[in-house]
Amino acid sequence: MSDTRERIATARSIVVKIGSSALTDLVDGLDRTRLDRLADAIEERMQAGSDVIVVSSGAIGAGMAPLGLRKRPTDLATKQAAASVGQLALAHAWGTSFARYDRTVGQVLLTAHDIALRAHHANAQRTLDRLRSLHAVAVVNENDTVATNEIRFGDNDRLAALVAHLAGADALLLLSDVDGLYDGDPRGGAATMIPEVNGPADLDGVIAGSGGALGTGGMASKLSAARLAADAGVPVLLAAASAADRALADASVGTVFAARPQRLSARRFWVRHAAETRGSVVLDDGAVQAVAYRRRSLLSAGVVGVHGRFSGGDVIDLVDTGGVTRARGVVAYDADEIAQMVGKSTSELPADLRRPLIHADDLVAV
Incomplete structure (x- = not known):
């Protein structure tokens, strides 16, 4: 096992980002069975001694089916309406799932404005720290009901990277419908997975695409978020949500991104990436x-x-x-x-x- 995988497997504090496609579909909306399996894997990691913060996409996807929407909305007002329905359903589902283990869930909704403003940034940090100290599971999402195009993170991959640094996490896991970083589109059949990224040279020739029908991410945003977190001193694992049990147990799947040797100070990270x-x-x-x-x-x-x-x-x-x-x-x-x-x-x-x-x-x- 590489040093980076070892660091992720033994990290005491981790952020786990879960993509929309891992939790919702266009027909039925929120998939409680898949969410429960993810909660099971997260609970097992917590039982092993790690603190876990969940960054959960899926609010808009979870609100689409109840509102009769068959494709992801493109206008801001409909996105916000779907998010207002979906955030309630998503928070309830996470709360119900973790209640099986007598875990309390706290919802933390953020906008890019909250991270950009130093005072808000500090308040969010204190909230996350206090939830962890009270042994609650923080479930973080972008506050899509109030975020405008001008103050959005753009996707929850970037939000997760910012939260990982904000919370002083030891590792970041990005779980979605892709099983790792490839040097091209794996759907074409000729792409090769890159198991470990230790620096910019390992990304030469990599072609990353945009998001799918349910989310705003895609490989480009995951790659950007992974590099952001790694630059801040946080090692990253990019893997499939379907392999969450192995990702959370021993980091033996997907692609890992090595962290820079020295972590940026909170102030310098804020100046460089958040402000x-x-x-x-x-x-x-x-x-x-x-x-x-x-x-x-x-x-x-x-x-x-x-x-x-x-x-x-x-x-x-x-x-x-x-x-x-x-x-x-x-x-x-x-x-x-x-x-x-x-x-x-x-x-x-x-x-x-x-x-x-x-x-x-x-x-x-x-």
């Missing part, structure tokens, strides 16, 4: 080298342009002259102040404007 950016500054080549490769503080002399309306304390993008984002950081000044500082050395500025635009501790390369 909403309010604008950007354009850097010359020297400043790009300093902030992206040498992790130096950003000074006004290296700035050649300012875009957007932002205030001190906001997160902004740092882009090169070609428009490519090279870093992100928490800015110390308003956009109007920076516009007056562009290209000037520290000695040319008034005393109250001589701090770095972004301190190295508040900056992260992307």
